[in-house]
Amino acid sequence: MCGIVGYIGNKNTKEILLEGLKELEYRGYDSAGIAVLQNGTFSNYKAVGKLVNLEEKTKDFTTKDFAVGIGHTRWATHGKPTELNAHPHLGESSYVVHNGIIENYAELKKELTQKGVVFLSQTDTEVIVHQFEKNLKTPLEPFEAFAKTIGELQGAYAILLVTKSQPETIYFAKHGSPMIVGINAENEKYFASSDTPLIGQCSDVHYFEDGDYGYVTPKEIAIFDKSGIKKQPLFKKLSTNKLSAQKEGYRFFMEKEIYEQSVVLADTLMGRISDKEIRFDELPHDLFEGVQEIKLCACGTSYHAALTASYLFERHAKIKTSVEIASEFRYREPIMSKDTLFVVISQSGETADTLETLKMAKEAGLKTLVICNVDNSSMVRLADAAILTRAGIEKGVASTKAFATQVAVFWMLSLYVAGERKSLPKEEIERQITLLREVPATVKVDDATHEQLKRLSKRYLHGHGFFFIGRDVFYPLALEGALKLKEISYLHAEGYPSGEMKHGPIALADPELFTIALLPQHMLYEKAKSNVEELSARDSTICAVSAVAFDKADDFIPIGVCKDYMLEFFEMMVVLQLLALEISIRLGNDVDMPRNLAKSVTVE
Ligand code: AGP
Numbered sequence: 001m002c003g004i005v006g007y008i009g010n011k012n013t014k015e016i017l018l019e020g021l022k023e024l025e026y027r028g029y030d031s032a033g034i035a036v037l038q039n040g041t042f043s044n045y046k047a048v049g050k051l052v053n054l055e056e057k058t059k060d061f062t063t064k065d066f067a068v069g070i071g072h073t074r075w076a077t078h079g080k081p082t083e084l085n086a087h088p089h090l091g092e093s094s095y096v097v098h099n100g101i102i103e104n105y106a107e108l109k110k111e112l113t114q115k116g117v118v119f120l121s122q123t124d125t126e127v128i129v130h131q132f133e134k135n136l137k138t139p140l141e142p143f144e145a146f147a148k149t150i151g152e153l154q155g156a157y158a159i160l161l162v163t164k165s166q167p168e169t170i171y172f173a174k175h176g177s178p179m180i181v182g183i184n185a186e187n188e189k190y191f192a193s194s195d196t197p198l199i200g201q202c203s204d205v206h207y208f209e210d211g212d213y214g215y216v217t218p219k220e221i222a223i224f225d226k227s228g229i230k231k232q233p234l235f236k237k238l239s240t241n242k243l244s245a246q247k248e249g250y251r252f253f254m255e256k257e258i259y260e261q262s263v264v265l266a267d268t269l270m271g272r273i274s275d276k277e278i279r280f281d282e283l284p285h286d287l288f289e290g291v292q293e294i295k296l297c298a299c300g301t302s303y304h305a306a307l308t309a310s311y312l313f314e315r316h317a318k319i320k321t322s323v324e325i326a327s328e329f330r331y332r333e334p335i336m337s338k339d340t341l342f343v344v345i346s347q348s349g350e351t352a353d354t355l356e357t358l359k360m361a362k363e364a365g366l367k368t369l370v371i372c373n374v375d376n377s378s379m380v381r382l383a384d385a386a387i388l389t390r391a392g393i394e395k396g397v398a399s400t401k402a403f404a405t406q407v408a409v410f411w412m413l414s415l416y417v418a419g420e421r422k423s424l425p426k427e428e429i430e431r432q433i434t435l436l437r438e439v440p441a442t443v444k445v446d447d448a449t450h451e452q453l454k455r456l457s458k459r460y461l462h463g464h465g466f467f468f469i470g471r472d473v474f475y476p477l478a479l480e481g482a483l484k485l486k487e488i489s490y491l492h493a494e495g496y497p498s499g500e501m502k503h504g505p506i507a508l509a510d511p512e513l514f515t516i517a518l519l520p521q522h523m524l525y526e527k528a529k530s531n532v533e534e535l536s537a538r539d540s541t542i543c544a545v546s547a548v549a550f551d552k553a554d555d556f557i558p559i560g561v562c563k564d565y566m567l568e569f570f571e572m573m574v575v576l577q578l579l580a581l582e583i584s585i586r587l588g589n590d591v592d593m594p595r596n597l598a599k600s601v602t603v604e
Contacts, residue, residue, distance in 0.1 A: 002087075002099040002602070003029065003073040004179065006160045006170050006191030008218055013038070013063040017071035020190075020197035021051055026253070026395040026592070026599050029073035030081035034058070035088040035095035037162050038067035042095065046086040066218075068170055070160045070191075072097035075598045078105070079122030089121060091129035094163035098125040099193055100156035100177040101603050108152065128159060142166040143215055146173075147228070150213045156352065156603065158193055166215075173213035177602050178350055178378055180205050181221060182238060189216050194350075194600075195238065195376065196393070204235035207376060236376075252591040254396030254488070258577045259445050261404045266440040267390040268405045269412070273433050276426070278416040283385050287367060288417055291341045294321045297329055297357045298345040299601065301399040301483060302406060305371075306345050307476035308569075309410035316424055316432075317417035326353035327604065329360075336364040343369045347394060347402035348600040349377025356604070358382055371409050373402050387413070396592045397599050398487045400577050403480060404570065408439060411566060435564050442562065442570045449557065450578055456543070456555055457582035463512040466493035467505065467540070468576070470518035471528050473569055478518055481576035488584035488594045498531035509538035516579070517553070518572055519546035523565035545572050 003024030007016045017034045032054045033046035043061055047053035051073075063069070072087035078101075079085040088095035102108075105124035108131055113119065117130045131152060135145035142165045150159075156176030162169070172179060172191060182190040182202030192198050198205055211226025223231050250256035272279055294313055296306035306323045313321040324334075326344075330353060336342070342361035346354050349372040358379055361368050370383035373391045380386045389405035415432055418424040460466075466485060468478035479495030486493045496505055498517070509515075517532040519525060525548065536542050536552040544553035547561045547568065557579075559571040584591050 002075050002193070004097050004099055004158055004160060004191065004193040005071045005197050006069065006172075007188070008068045008168070008170055008216060009186070009188030010066050011188065013067040013069040014058055014061055016190075016201070017069050018051065018055060018058070020192060021054075021071050021073050023197040024073050024192075024194065025051060026397070029075050029598070031076075031083065031086035032071070032073045033086045033088055034069060034071040035090075035162065036063055036067050036069040037164065037167055038063055038065075040164060040167060042093075042164070044088060044090065044095065046083045048081055048083055048086065066168075068162050068168065070095060070097045070162055070170065077101060077603055078124045085121045085123050087123075087125060089123065089126045089129050091133040093165065094129050094133060094161060096125060096129040096132070096159060096161045098128060099158040099602060100175075102127060102153055102157065103155035104153070105155075124155075128153065129161065132161060132163070136163075136165065142169070143171070146171040146215070147213060147224070160191055169215050169217050171213075171215045172208070174208040175210050176352070176355075179208045181208070181216060181233070182206075183221075183235070187218060189218070189221065191216075198238060199240065202238050205238045206233040206235050207381065251585065252396065252581070254398055254400060254591050255581055257394055257396050257401045258574065258581065260392070261401045261443040261574070262440045264391045264401050264405055265408055265443060268408045269436060269439070270390075272412055273436055275433065276430055277419055278412045278429075278433070280387060280413070280416055282387060283369075287369065287385055288341065288420055290339055291367065292320065292339040293337070294319055294341050294343060295324060296321065296343045296345060297324045297326050298354055299326050299351050301403045301480060302345040302347060302351075302354070304476045304480040304483070305403055305406035305410060306343075307479070308407050308473045309414065311473045312410055312414035313417070316414040317421060318423040319417060319421070324357070326351070326357045329357050330604075336361060336366055338365055340366055341369060342366040343371065344379055344383065345371045345406055346377075346379055347373045347389075347391070347399055347406075349374040349379040350600050350602050352602050352604045355379055355382070371406055373405070395599075397594055397597045398484055398580070398591070400484075404443060404573060407569070408436070411436060432566075435567060438563075438567055439570055442560075442567050443574050445574060445578070446560075449559075449575065452557065453575070453578045453582050456557070457579065457586050459555070460514055460543075460579075460583055461586055463514050463541070464492070465508065465513055466491060467501075467508075467513065467515045467535075468493060468495045468518070469498040469501065469515060469528075469531065471498045471524045473565070474518040474520055474523060474528075474572070477569060477573060477576070478516075480573070481516060481580070484577055484580035485583065487597060488580055488589055488591050489587055490589065490595070491583070498528045501531055501535060506535060506538060509535050509540040511539050511541055513540045515540045515542050516576070517542055517544045519544055519548065519550060520565050520568040520572070521547045522562070522568060545575050
């Protein structure tokens with residue numbers, strides 16, 4: 001999704017902006033641009049596609065001494081990914097970059113057009129700069145004109161604006177999209193839409209709140225809240241550990257992230273399991289007191305982790321649990337009762353729909369918890385309590401290690417609540433704790449399996465679709481396997497509960513329909529097997545994943561013999577991730593940045 005950087009200082013502004021944008025690349029984008037104001041003159045460059053195209057365009061452009069600059073990676077919402085639609089957008093003498101959506105842009109555009117303003121792009125963003133320049137002419141001082149403009153916008157935004165009428169200033173506003181300002185000992189000021197571009201450049205950062213706007217100059221950071229009251233920045237130390245993931249010999253970040261799962265899962269468990277109990281020291285001790293129901297809300301892969309969690313919470317903690325897709329929950333006027341713990345799950349902590357449901361739950365007075373991979377993200381700052389998944393930076397757009405750590409956290413949390421409520425015998429909690437300790441070893445990629453999947457992948461490049469099927473927690477895993485394949489191979493894949501086949505989907509069965517069947521030895525094996533046999537009898541091509549040999553399968557991917565279905569879950573998860581990876585590589589796709597997708601979906 002879109003990314004923003006900004007800089008005021010004496011260093012090489014062009015390089016700083018481009019380096020910052022590179023750190024945001026993993027979020028997904030389809031065009032990029034920068035605007036630099038130096039000695040009263042603007043230089044503006046835009047390019048469609050990857051950042052190398054922008055680098056190529058700016059190769060003869062140099063900046064030295066004092067300058068202000070803004071940069072942007074765009075993920076198209078209004079208007080196609082073209083150079084004209086790429087940010088920064090120009091007015092007469094100002095440039096703007098924007099993340100989010102201006103909902104009333106059509107009305108503003110109409111009024112501006114009637115006044116003779118000519119629009120160059122199809123974006124919602126362009127209205128911001130024209131509206132600002134209209135207000136500037138009324139006449140208002142630049143900051144007053146900016147404040148007035150912000151007051152006229154509806155929707156979600158993180159905005160940076162630079163103007164010739166105040167050439168040493170960057171104006172900013174934040175509402176619903178993340179934005180940070182950073183400082184360092186050299187008196188430089190940086191902006192970014194997430195921490196990553198600032199690590200190594202800034203010592204301290206301030207996270208803007210929704211409704212904040214203001215300006216930054218070499219001497220001052222002026223922040224105003226939504227009522228126009230000036231407030232002091234609240235600086236926090238920024239981590240110096242760049243963790244800037246390099247591929248380390250792997251072909252793609254996704255592959256590296258699949259292989260890293262063993263290490264990050266060990267980190268996720270660290271300090272949270274002892275022989276007899278699960279500990280979450282970060283949780284308020286009374287978080288589950290009086291809670292009669294858990295509601296889980298998320299999108300995409302995080303939703304699949306939530307769905308898995310719903311089985312575990314009911315099975316272990318004996319607590320009523322429901323799961324919601326955030327984009328649906330937002331608008332269906334849900335009933336929220338105060339004895340519900342509202343849990344949002346998000347790798348990024350910035351997904352617009354999920355964030356909005358968290359706000360709704362807070363407004364309704366529910367206790368809230370976030371399971372998240374990014375500390376200081378919007379959701380972590382907003383929720384009453386947070387559990388960090390400790391997966392490290394995930395660069396591949398297709399989530400792998402984040403999902404693994406989410407499920408591990410949920411497994412632990414279900415046992416933690418079971419311990420509090422005494423809903424499972426102590427011995428059972430202790431047994432499951434021993435199993436949890438085995439998870440890091442279980443997800444280690446087995447070389448032979450990876451080799452087999454590399455070879456097998458060539459048989460699955462055509463056909464009219466894939467069914468991924470499983471029962472119980474293997475149903476959300478099937479959904480996740482299908483999503484992984486869809487995201488990076490662009491092949492049609494659906495996940496189903498195995499028992500649903502005969503209620504309709506089996507009509508599609510023929511040799512060109514590939515069924516990836518999850519057959520765990522320790523969860524409803526016989527029942528799942530009969531469902532697969534029904535598909536096999538109708539000539540669907542079957543690829544079975546199991547510890548138990550299965551003679552009806554056309555292809556068989558063996559997993560190790562495990563003691564419990566949850567360990568089988570984690571082993572099968574790795575198989576499905578590698579299968580999607582290898583099919584995508586064979587098809588020649590960009591595994592880490594698949595078409596049309598963004599890492600962090602900060603618009604609804
Ligand atoms: C997963 O591979 C995705 N690309 C996507 O479904 C993602 O899980 C979803 O957009 C939610 O993101 P979040 O976890 O950052 O909230």
